[in-house]
Amino acid sequence: MVKINIDGKEIEADPSKTIIEVAGEAGISIPHFCWHPRLSVSGNCRMCLVEVEKSPKLAVACATKVTDGMVVHTENQRVIKAREAVMEFILINHPLDCPICDEAGECKLQDYSYKYSRGYSRFDDDKVRKPKRVELGPNVMLDAERCIMCSRCVRFTDEIASKPQLVFTQRGDRIELTTAPGEQLDNPYSMNVVELCPVGALTSRDFRFKARVWEMSATESICTGCARGCNTNVWVRNNEILRLTPRFNPDVNDYWMCDYGRLNTFKCVNSETRVKAPLLRRNGDLVEVGWEEVIAEVVNRLQSFNKMEVAGIGSPFRTNEDNYIFAKLIKNIIGTPHIDFLSYLEQGEEDDLLIRADKTPNSLGAREVGVFPNQNGLNFKQIIKAIESKFIKCLYLIDDRIPLTEEFTSALVKIDYLIIHATNINKLTAIADVVLPASTYAEMNGTFTNFQGRVQWIKPAVATVELDRSLDGMALSRLDKFGAPNDRWMKWNKRDARPTWRILSHVGSAINPKFRYNSAEEIFNEIASSVEAFRGLTYKKIGSRGVKIRQKVLANTKI
Numbered sequence: 295m296v297k298i299n300i301d302g303k304e305i306e307a308d309p310s311k312t313i314i315e316v317a318g319e320a321g322i323s324i325p326h327f328c329w330h331p332r333l334s335v336s337g338n339c340r341m342c343l344v345e346v347e348k349s350p351k352l353a354v355a356c357a358t359k360v361t362d363g364m365v366v367h368t369e370n371q372r373v374i375k376a377r378e379a380v381m382e383f384i385l386i387n388h389p390l391d392c393p394i395c396d397e398a399g400e401c402k403l404q405d406y407s408y409k410y411s412r413g414y415s416r417f418d419d420d421k422v423r424k425p426k427r428v429e430l431g432p433n434v435m436l437d438a439e440r441c442i443m444c445s446r447c448v449r450f451t452d453e454i455a456s457k458p459q460l461v462f463t464q465r466g467d468r469i470e471l472t473t474a475p476g477e478q479l480d481n482p483y484s485m486n487v488v489e490l491c492p493v494g495a496l497t498s499r500d501f502r503f504k505a506r507v508w509e510m511s512a513t514e515s516i517c518t519g520c521a522r523g524c525n526t527n528v529w530v531r532n533n534e535i536l537r538l539t540p541r542f543n544p545d546v547n548d549y550w551m552c553d554y555g556r557l558n559t560f561k562c563v564n565s566e567t568r569v570k571a572p573l574l575r576r577n578g579d580l581v582e583v584g585w586e587e588v589i590a591e592v593v594n595r596l597q598s599f600n601k602m603e604v605a606g607i608g609s610p611f612r613t614n615e616d617n618y619i620f621a622k623l624i625k626n627i628i629g630t631p632h633i634d635f636l637s638y639l640e641q642g643e644e645d646d647l648l649i650r651a652d653k654t655p656n657s658l659g660a661r662e663v664g665v666f667p668n669q670n671g672l673n674f675k676q677i678i679k680a681i682e683s684k685f686i687k688c689l690y691l692i693d694d695r696i697p698l699t700e701e702f703t704s705a706l707v708k709i710d711y712l713i714i715h716a717t718n719i720n721k722l723t724a725i726a727d728v729v730l731p732a733s734t735y736a737e738m739n740g741t742f743t744n745f746q747g748r749v750q751w752i753k754p755a756v757a758t759v760e761l762d763r764s765l766d767g768m769a770l771s772r773l774d775k776f777g778a779p780n781d782r783w784m785k786w787n788k789r790d791a792r793p794t795w796r797i798l799s800h801v802g803s804a805i806n807p808k809f810r811y812n813s814a815e816e817i818f819n820e821i822a823s824s825v826e827a828f829r830g831l832t833y834k835k836i837g838s839r840g841v842k843i844r845q846k847v848l849a850n851t852k853i
């Protein structure tokens with residue numbers, strides 16, 4: 295370790311680190327554009343210039359290692375003047391189109407302009423014009439005039455995504471970012487360059503021009519696209535999810551997420567195909583009914599079968615709380631040992647960065663909280679066979695996202711009574727006898743356990759009727775913040791979905807009044823006191839970054 299002094303603060307530092315890293319760890323922020331903690335150092339933007347005593351020139355903080363006795367100034371007159379010069383230089387050819395730029399509100403250049411620039415330009419010549427709408431690939435658009443040549447995107451594609459698809463051409467003020475000849479910016483992680491870009495040069499083709507940043511709320515959540523469970527922020531305006539962005543978690547996804555998770559895991563929440571009310575099959579057709587009627591019907595029918603004729607299918611897309619309550623309902627209240635779930639594996643669809651072959655967020659958790667057959671119970675394959683042979687007559691599924699193999703589909707046609715919790719209308723809901731509208735991951739509290747055994751917390755980002763009525767007023771306070779309910783809100787607010795655990799609590803308490811739960815947290819606390827792997831955990835302990843459940847217990851888990 296070495297001793298250095300930054301802005302009068304004595305710091306013990308690791309000599310392998312640079313001034314910008316050591317300062318950051320000590321809470322001293324040095325402005326920068328091109329430096330990023332996970333990319334190689336390019337030192338080209340010059341925004342992080344600092345004064346090092348006894349050094350004739352200003353030093354580039356991102357490229358200068360700390361040495362013993364070093365005295366650094368990050369805010370003196372010389373440094374401030376240099377920063378102003380750098381900002382003036384960067385802004386010479388910048389189009390200054392913040393009013394129409396997607397990045398406005400979260401742009402480093404805009405923020406630094408307020409903080410570190412003189413506020414006026416001495417440049418009164420014509421600016422260099424460059425293309426403003428370049429489709430770099432299927433998901434990313436370039437506005438070349440806004441690019442400040444920091445090279446973060448180039449380094450990301452090369453060093454993190456291992457697809458060197460971006461390059462610079464030309465020199466000086468004609469320099470331009472482009473794709474390599476014959477290439478597109480097209481890789482599973484291409485959209486991370488949108489957040490990496492410190493200005494509005496790279497934008498998401500899916501999100502651009504949809505909303506200003508300050509019009510949206512951001513709620514911490516977890517991606518449901520695979521067993522990695524990348525940490526995300528869910529961005530919402532008027533109860534509609536407009537984008538997902540990665541949330542930093544060094545133990546799970548670092549700064550990144552994949553394009554699949556970013557684009558394909560939230561549109562089903564907004565979709566017009568959502569199941570908006572409970573559906574019961576009457577005279578061959580599914581008709582909308584009220585909650586009381588549907589719960590009474592489900593309970594009656596469940597009790598009309600011999601308990602061994604009933605089987606339950608849990609879901610790796612549903613939370614630990616949902617699966618725990620389901621296992622308890624099936625095994626203890628209905629009293630059948632036949633319960634299992636199906637993971638959704640895509641062999642070969644895995645890489646060394648983030649993407650996992652298991653395309654569900656909670657396989658590990660579903661098993662851990664009890665979704666497996668009891669002694670003499672049937673597993674998933676055996677349940678299908680038992681339906682074919684008419685041994686199992688009633689099937690209860692808590693999710694509609696289950697691979698519809700030929701074998702499973704042909705068995706389902708033979709079932710006497712099919713109960714499904716569903717978020718969206720699809721092939722499976724079309725053949726169900728009862729469809730119970732379930733909240734999506736974005737509308738409820740709960741936890742998932744990722745493939746590493748890390749328990750992570752999801753929180754409601756958008757509201758349903760249920761959320762309005764029963765939770766903490768969060769949805770209404772959002773409305774206050776973002777304006778009066780509009781037509782779209784009113785339409786969606788008719789979406790009377792409920793969290794799966796709550797639906798199961800309704801069903802269970804109609805059979806045994808003691809089976810009643812009022813919140814996801816109450817269920818989690820019960821899991822933490824009864825399931826060894828979760829012992830002692832609370833939502834508070836899980837926090838924003840998650841907690842790994844105990845390895846010893848996990849090792850005993852058969853998955």
Ligand code: SF4
Pocket residue numbers: 440441442443444445446447448471490491492493495496
């Ligand atoms: S497009 Fe953005 S990230 Fe890429 S070099 Fe330009 S400013 Fe940097």
Ligand code: SF4
Pocket residue numbers: 517518519520521522523524547551552553554555556648649650
């Ligand atoms: S790697 Fe998996 S969890 Fe992460 S963003 Fe992609 S699909 Fe979602």
